[in-house]
Amino acid sequence: MYIKNILISGFRSYREQAFEQELSPKNNVIVGKNGAGKSNFFAAIQFVLCEKFMNLSSVERKDLFHVGSGRPALPIFVEIIFDNSDGRLVIPGKSAVNEVRIRRTLGLKQDEFRVNDKRFTATDIRQLLESAGFSSTNPYYIVEQGQISSLANMSDEERFQLIKDVAGTRVYEVRRKESEKILEETEVQHEKIGESIAQLEERLEELRSESDELMSFQEIDKKRKCVQYCILNSDLNAAREELRRLDDERNSYMSRSGRDHYDIDEAKAIISEAESEIRNCDQRILRLEGELQDLDTKRGTLMREKEIVQLNCMSSLNTMKRTESVKTNVLKRVGELNKQIAETNAGLKKKLAIIQREQLTVDQKSEELSAIEGKLKALEARRARQLLFKNKQERDNWLAEESNRNRKTIENYKHELKFTCSEIQKVEKQIEDEETEQKNWEESLKKSDSVITELKSKYEETMAFRNSLSVKKGDLWREQSALVQTVRTLRENHNKARSQLEKVIRSDVRQGLQSLKEVLDELADPSLTNAVHGQLIELIGVSNGYETAVEVTAGNSLFNVVVDSFEVSAILLENMNSRKKPGRISFFPMDTCRGTVTRFGEGVECSSLADHIICDPKFAGIVAELFGNTAVVTSIADGENVSKKYACDAVTLDGDQVSRRGGITGGYIESRSLKLSAFKYEKVAAADFLRGDEALKKITQELDNVNQALTGVVTTLSSLKTEMSSITKSKDGSQVVEQHAQRKAALDRQKDKLYASKKQLEDMINTAQVNIATYQHEGKEAFKSAWSEGEQRELEALVKDVDDRRMELSKLQRRSAQLAAEVRALEDMRLNLNVQLTATKKFFHDSAQLSASNTAITNEKENLDDDISFNSQQANEVYRLLDETRKEKLRREEEVEKLRSGYLEALNSIQERRDFDGRTLMQQAHCIRRRDGAAEKIRQLGVIPKEAETYSGLSREKLIQTLKECNKAAEKYAHINRKAVDQYNTLMETKNGLVAQKEDLQNELKSIRDLMDHLDCKKDEAVERTYKQIQLHFEQVFKELVTTDDCYGKLQLIMSNTRKEAGEDPYVAVQIKVSFGLGAAVTDLKQLSGGQKSLVALALIFAIQRCDPAPFYLFDEIDAALDTEYRASVAKLLSKESGSCQFITATFKNEMLDVADHVLGVFFHNKISRIQAITVEEGNKLLKQAVVEERKRVREHVE
Incomplete structure (x- = not known):
């Protein structure tokens, strides 16, 4: 440690x-x-x-x-x-x-x-x-500052007292002082007892002289006591007989009263149930009336929708008749337009091919012209520069600047060219998209008729499915409404049952049970939770008819919590207290509750209450502990007999109890106050409510599923309508196709412009690059101030070539422009024909859309007819349920009136029995006073002589006469001491007790003196033993600390010259004798240096510690006064000793x-x-x- x-x-x-x-x-x-x-x-x-x-x-x-x-x-x-x-x-x-x-x-x-x-x-x-x-006697496991110095300067007497403390002689001395005190008290008590015995002898002599007259008086008093007993016993028996008669009459009336109370309780329950049914009927009537009102509102809405649909249907039929009359001419015009469009497309295709060939030639000639013009411009510019510059340096500077400017121009043109290329890609992508969309529309036009037919079929099937879901939704809705009311009633019943259960449970017990649940939840320990089995009332079942008996026997113990062991209950209580949880709770530990069931002999009309309780076998010990020693009897009289015979408690089925100690309790017990009934009612109500709530959740879930399905169906119908409308609109796709064609043509023209811009930018870039090359070439040539003839001839040839090429290019461009005009005319013509074709096709589209609309309106009309029919069926069903509910309410109200009449009659009967019970109780109280008075007087008589039986056959008058004679005879002994004999006997008993006590005190005195001698011997032995141990360890430690060969240290006991009294120590001091190897041995520590004193004190401390070791030691600067060599020795000793302690x-x-x-x-x-x-x-x-x-x-x- x-x-x-x-x-x-x-x-x-x-x-x-x-x-x-x-x-x-x-x-x-x-x-x-x-x-x-x-x-x-x-x-x-x-x-x-x-x-x-x-x-x-x-x-x-x-x-x-x-x-x-x-x-x-x-x-x-x-x-x-x-x-x-x-x-x-x-x-x-x-x-x-x-x-x-x-x-x-x-x-x-x-x-x-x-x-x-x-x-x-x-x-x-x-x-x-x-x-x-x-050890409290050895405080040297903690050595504080200065304690070394005080120990070194300690006197020999103080040092001896230290050894005595280490030896534990304080305990011996305390015991000896206690023994001396007890010895003094015992001797004083011994003397007092002797004096008391002497005084008792004197009083006994006086009482012997008074005993003769007392014997004569006692004979008369004995006869008088016998007569008084017979008279009082007669009165006592008469009072008991009257009480028995009144008790029988009261029990007879009370048994009928119990049945009346039961009838009243049953009538209350029936009335309460009937009133609950009436309230349910009222709520059902309100609900059905609300449903009926909703159905009427819905029917009005449906009728208005039907009128609107009928008008739309008539309008659609008239329009279709007008459309059929012009349909043939429109078909003929469509054929002509298709033929003209085909011819126009063929001519347009030929013209476009010619334009492409001509455009290639124009582009080629234009590029050649641009190249020659650039060369011409360069020569002209060169000639101008020869006149402009005075020397080569000026020319070269200008050429460099121009080259840089052209490079910048090239960079700008390249950026523009890059942008133009990206725009060309975008336009080409748009053209591709337009072509794809146009193709898709053309293909969809071919498939639209078959798709519309398929969608119509799917729409009709979906509508039929929607109608079936609507019917199912109505059924589920009515069932849900009924269940909502039922569950509301069940919830009220459960709350009522729970409130009744809380009333019969004490509030502190209820709080305790709630606190236990909270503690288990907070601990979240599965093993601890499994060790708690629940309240006893939850774990047992009771046979029918025995509930009241079990109730009065167990009381609040029914709510005790059953746990596996006493340790579990202790843990739970500790946690509840540490968390300051409110309430009161009791436990039944299964390891300590192991009661046994009392078994009754054959022929006895009773049984053990534990036999009528049903439980798991593992809880049998708890049931036996609580109910095993209680017998179930038919009446209180039988209960008294069984209780006396078997030393057990008894209880009747009505709850009257007979205790084994003689007490009887009972009376009417209201059924509402029974814990078992309240608990059972709460469990049944909770189960009913749980089942109803589960059914409601199931119906609600089904209704939610139906609503979700309906929502999905409505969404599907809307989607189908949208899709059919979209396809119907797409049947006029020729217009859309034409729009795509027009957008494509516009994009083609935009693309041509972009390509022209691209071509122009590329030419400008080429021109700038040619300029740069020319400037570089010119910069390498020598500077000339005059224009040569060769250069002049080259310039003239280029001028003539440029004029010829421009004329040729002009002719080609005029021809291309003429072809482009012809193409635009054909495109305009095709556009016009497509517009006419779109207009004619729109007629067919409108006709098909009108037919589809007419079909949809017809289907909607049929659906509305079905909805109105279904609404009428629902209304008829609600009318029927409303009529049945009103009849049920009327029947229940009549039933309640009859029950209330019977209830009032039962109350009057109970009141009459209460009045009778009050009168009977008053008579019983009078008889009880008579009985108790007679019994008290008999008790005051004391012990009754045996001769009393000789007077029991006399009449009451003869007994009274005899009593008067005895009283007259006793008057002449009025002066005597009537208690002389009793006093004599009492004093003799007291004397004998004192003599025995005196002998005991003499034995105690001897034992105390022996103990004191034994303690003195033990103390001397302890001092001798401790001294020897400390002496041995002191020598060893001193040698380890000093480390010289001829050093030594000894402890010497100094004996007292005289030992005056017993218990005094034979020694008075302890002297230390040490030698450090130099000079003579020293016994007076004052002759040593400070370091040597501290070393001797430390040696003594270590010797004491070895004699009485502690698990650890605390030293505060014990080496403060030591020399260096001794400090090393002390450190080495501490290191050695630390192997066994800290x-x-x-x-x-x-x-x-x-x-x-x-x-x-x-x-x-x-x-x-x-x-x-x-x-x-x-x-x-x-x-x-x-x-x-x-x-x-x-x-x-x-x-």
Whole structure:
């Protein structure tokens, strides 16, 4: 066992502290500057473990609170986390745990300990630590600053007292003092008993003289008591007989009253049910009337739609008759137009072929002309430049500028050419699309008739399917409306049943059950949930007729929750309390409830109540625990007999109870207050409501499916209409085809223009490139200021060639223009013919569309006729249901009137029985007073003599006469002490008791003296044994620390010269004798140096620790006064001892760091201390800084 971690919050200089890395189970060394917080760290551990901080005043508490920036955070706490893998710390009530967390929380008014989040007292903590090896008599597992010095300067007597404390003699001394106190009290009590015996002897002598007269009086008093008993017994029997008679009469009336109450309850239930049916009828009537109103509204709408459709049908028929008369002439005109269009297309095709050939020739001639013109322009420009420039440099500069300008021009033209090409591609794509659309329209025109026929067939089938869905929707809608009303009624019944069940359950029990459910939901633990089986009332069934008996026997235990084990119930209660859940709850743990069923002999008219309860066999123990010792009887009298004979409880079927202790309870029990009935009614109502709700959800889902199907059908019909309309319109596709042709022709013309622009741009680019080449060539030639004859002849030849080519190109262009005019005329003619053809085809399209429209109107008229017929059928069905519901309501109202009349008669009968019951109760009360008075007087008579039987046959008058004679005879003994004999016997018993008590006290005195002698012996043995152990370990440790060959250290007990009294110690002091190997041995530690004193004190501490080992040790600067060599020895010893226990040591010296397994550095900043793990090198550096700062502080103080 060792300390793994320490959590500190708000303690002194520590605001928040925890170690990220666990402490070492071996040697942990803490280093830091002065004032950094090392001592506060040790104080935090003592705050949890030591009694030093147990009883704190308010001022002492405030000193522990952290004071930083702002107000201190309250409460503060320190938590120590132990590794308990060896099981040394045993927490009461829990199995072994590998980690134990002890936390102490302190506030201004709060001081509590917690072990693994369970609250403990300070005493519990002290006992827990002592059980783990933290001895209260050996506080040296924590060595604070200065404790080494005080131990070194301790006197021999104080040192002996220290050894006694380690030996645990305080316990012996406390026991001895307790024994001495008991001894004194026993001796005083012994003396008092002797005095009391002497006084009793004197009083006994006086009472013997009074006994003779008393014997004569007792004979007369005995006879008088016998006579009084006979008189009182006669009165008692008469009162009991009268009570029995009244009880029989009352039971007879009450049994009839119970039947009347049952009849009333049954009548109430029937009336309530009938009134509920009447309300249902009213709601059905309202619903049916609403349906009827909706149907009338729908019928009016349908009739108006039908009138509109009939008018449309008549108009359509008249239009079709007019169309048929002109249909033949239109067909003839269509044939002529088709022939003319075909001839025009053939001529247009020939002309277009000629134009293409002519255009190629024009383009070729134009390119040749452009090339010659460019060459001509270049020569002319060159001649002009020879006159313009004075030298070659000016010419070359101008040529360079022109070349650059032409290059820019080429770039611009190329951008325009790229744009023109993209536009050409777009136009060609549009032309392609137009051709495709035109072709598609031409093909669709051929298929439209067959598609329309197919769509019409599909439309008619879809309409038929829609009509069937409409019928089904109406049926489902009526069924849903009826179920909505039924479910509403079932919900009201369920709410009523649940309200009744809540009334019979106590509110705190109801809250407790709800809290249990919430806790199980929050924990979400399947194993814990499976261990909870539910309320007992949910797990049992009761035979018919036995519900009242079970109810009164179990009471609120019916709502106890059945769980697997007591541990499960404890876990649930702990979680409910920790979450502060409201309510009250009780459990039946199956592992502790193992009752048995009482069995009755043959011939007894009773049975065990447990035999009439049905449950799963695994719950039989709980049923036997609750009902197994209760018998079911037919009457209270039988219950009294069975209860006395079998020592069990009894209950009647009506709920009257007879307790085994003699109590009888009972009376009328209203059926509405029965928990079992309310629970059963709630379960049935919940099941009915669940079934009705499921049926309603099913019908609603079917209705939703039908509505969705109808929506889909309507969408399909709309789609079919749209498609037929679209196809009908497409039958006039010639116009659309012509439109596509016109758009294609326009696009062709646009394409020709774009190609011309492209050609022009390419020519301009070629011209600019030729110019650049000319300029480059000219720049390479020598500069000439005059024009040569050869150049002049070349220029003239080019001029003549250009004129000839221009004339030829002009002739070709005029011919192309004439052909283009002829093509445009043919295209205009074709366009005109197509327009005429479109107009004639539109006539046929309108005719076909009119026929389709007429068919659709006819179908719509037929559908409206079907809808009106179906609406009439629905209205007739609603009228029929409305009439039946009104008749049912009338019948129920008459039934309720009859039931209410019977209910009032039963109430009057019950009132009469109540009046009779009141009179009977008054008579019974009078008889009870008589009976109790007689019984009380008989009790006051005391023990009745046996002779009383001789007077039982006398009459009442004779008994009264005898009583008077006895009273007269007793008058002459009025002066005597009537209690003399009793007093004598009482005093003799008291005397005998005192004598026995005196003997017991003498034995106790002997035992106490023996115990005291035994304790003295044990104490001496403990001191001797502890001394020897410490002596042996002191010698060993001293040699390990000093390390010289001839060094030694001894402890010597010094005996007392005189031992005056028993119990005193034979020794009075312990002397230390040490030798460091140089000089003589020393017994007076004052002769040693400070370092040697500290070493001797440490040797004694380590010897005590070996004698009484602890799981870990805390040392605060124990090496402060040691010399360097001794510090190394102490460090080596700590390293050796850390193999079996944990050390946490604070130091300012490097020797401890060399053997450390884990180094911790303490830092202080902004009034806050913190501890963190560091390396050995960082620790040495920190110690050097601390030494430097300490020297600096000393110099400043000296200055």
